Amino acid sequence: MARRPLPLLFSAGYRIFFFLAGLFALFSMALWLAHLLLRTGEGDLFTSIAISPFEWHAHEFIFGYGSAAVAGFLLTAAPNWTKSKGASQMYFAAVSGLWLAGRLALYLSGALPVWVVALVDLALLPAVGLRILMLLLRRPKAPQMILLTMIALVWSGNLMMHLEWLGWTEDTSVRGMRVGVLALAALIVILGGRVTPAFTRNAMLRTGRETGLPVNPAPLAAASIISAIATVLALLTGLGDHYAAVPAMLAGVLVMIRTSLWRPLWTLPYPILWTLHLSYLATGAGLLMWGLAALGTGSEIAALHVLSIGGIAGMTLAVMSRAALGHSGRPLIAPKALAIAYGLVPVTAFLRYSAEMWPQTYDANILLSGLMWIAVFLLYSVSLYPVFTGPKLATPSAE
Template identity: 55%
Template structure:
C-alpha cells in the first residue's frame, strides 16, 4: 500500500491531519486580520461573511467537523464490529469537507446558495455511512451521537440561511454548533475519561479508590447540555437557556471531581482528558451565568471552545492516532507540550473577553498559543498518519 492510499485507509489519518493543519491555517488567517485592524491597515478578506463570523464558523464547523469525522469513522467500526469505510469513501468525504472550506473562504465571489450546498453536503454523507453501521447493533448511547451530528448539521444550516438572506439565525446557529460539540464532550468525554483512567489504575494493580461515574449525574449533565444546544436552535428564552447551561456545567464539574484526577498528574495523555472535560463543563456553567446577567458570554464561549472542545479534540486525536497505529499510549513530549499550551490559550482568551482593555494583545497571544499547540501536534504525529501500523512486538 502506498503512503497516500494509507492516508485514506482509516478515517483518523486524513481527518486528524486535516483538523490539525486547518486549526493552524484558519487561526493564522484570523490573527492576520486582527493584527491588521490593530495597526489600522486593510487586510484582504475574500469571504462574504464578516471576518469574526467566518472565524467562528470555521473553528466550529471546519475544524470541529474534521475532528468529528475522524473520530466517528474510526470509532463506529470498533463499536459495531463492522468493516471500516473503504478508502474511496473516506477520500470522498474528505473532498467534501475541503470543498466546504474553500467555498466559505472564497464566498465573496460565489452565490450564497452554492456556498451553502457545498458546505452542507459533508455531514449528511458522513451520517449515512455511520447510520448504516450503527443500525446493525443499535445502542442508545451510540445513536445519541448520530442525533447530535444531525443537530450539528442543523446549526450549520441556520448560519447559511442568514447568509442567504432568508432568516436571522446566524448567532443561534453558531452558538448551537459550538454547544453541540460541547454536548458531545459531555457524552464521549464523560465515558472515556473515567474509563481510561480506571483502566490505567487497574493496570498498576490498584483496586480501590477508582473513578466513579454515577449514572444519574451523567444523565443530568448530558440531558442539560443537549437541551442547551437544541434550545439555542429552537430560540428558547435566555433565562431557560441560562438555567440549563448552569445545570449542565455544575453536573459536569461534579462528575470530573469523582474521577481521581490527581492520580493522573504525571500522565499527560490522561490529565489532558480531565482538564479538558472540566474546562468544557466550566464553559457551560459560565455561559449560563452570563445568560442570567453575570459575566461575559463571549468569554464563556471561548473557554468552552478553546479549553473544552479544543483540548478534548487534541486529546482524543492524539490518543487515537497512537493507539490505532500500534504505538504505546504515552504522549510524546511535543504533544504533551501542546496539551499544556491550550489551557493557557483558553485563559488568555477568557481574560481578553472579560477585560476589553486587554482584548487585542490577549487575543493575539491566545491565537499564537493555539497555533503552536496544533503545529506541535501535526509535526510530531505527521509520520504516524502516513506510516503503517506497527507490529505488536514493536508497539510493546
C-alpha cells in the same frame, strides 16, 4: 516496495481527518491573526468572502475544525463498535474532499452563488451521518445511536447560519454559532463522560491498583447529558438565552462534579490522561459561565471561548491524539511535544478569556492566545505526522 504516505493517509478516518483538523486549526488561526494585524480596512485578507471576517472566523472554527474532528472520531469508532470493516480509501478521499470543498467555498463565497456555498458546506455531516447510521443499524445501541442526534444538532447550527446568509431568515447566524458550540460541548459531555473515567480506570488497573477507582454514577451522567442537550434545544427552538441558561448551568455543575469523582490527581504523571480530565472540567466551567452570562453575569464571549478552547479544542486534541496513537499500534504515551501542546491549551483559553475580562490587555492577549493556539496545533501536527502517514505498528489498543 514501501507504500507512499498519501495512500496511507486515506486509509482510515483518524488519519486523514485528524491530520486535516490539525493543519486547518493551525493555518486558519494564522490567517485570522494576519487579518487582525495587517488589515488597513474592513475585509483585507477576506475580500474573497461574502460574509464578515468575524462570521468566517466563528463558523470555520466551529463547523470547519469541529466537523473534521467529529467525522474522524466517528468514522474510526463506529466500525469498532459494530465489528464492521472500515471504509475504502476512495470513501475517505471523497468525504475529506467534501470537507475541503466546504472550506474553499466559504473562503471564496464572494465569487460563488450563496446556495452553492450552502450546499457544499452542509454536505459533509449528512454524508458521515448516513454511513454511521448504516453501521449502527447492524447492532443498534441507544448510547451510540444518540450520537446521530448530536450530529444533527451540530449540523442544524450550521444550517441556521446559512439560512441567514441566503436571506431566508433574520438573526439566525449568531444563534447558529451558539447552537454549534453548545452542541459540540454536549457531544463532549456524552463522549468525554464515557472515555475519561474508562481510560483512567484501565490505566489504574494496569498499575495494579484495585481500590479507589473512578466512579461514574449513571444518574449523574444522565442528568448532565440531558441538561447539556436541553441547552442546545432551547436555543435551537428559539426559546431564548434565559431558557437555555438554567440547563447550561446545571450541566456545568454536574460535569465538574463528575470530573471530581474520576481520580484526576492520580493522572498527573500521565499527560495523555490528565488532558482528558482538564478538558472535561473546562467544558463544565464553560457551560456554567455561559449560563451565568446568559443571565447577565459575566461575558458571553469569554464564556464561549473558555468552552470552545479549553473544552472543545482541549478534548478533541486529547481524543484525536489518543485515538491516533492507539489505532496505529503505538503506545498510549504522549510524545514530549504533544504533552507540551496539552499544557498550552489551558494557557490559550485563559489568555483569550483575559482579553474579554480586562479590556486594557485585549490586543496583547488576543495576539498571545492566537500564537499559543498556533503553537498547540503545530506541536500536535508535527509530533503525530508519522502516525498519520506511517504504517500501523501493531494491534490497536483494546481501549
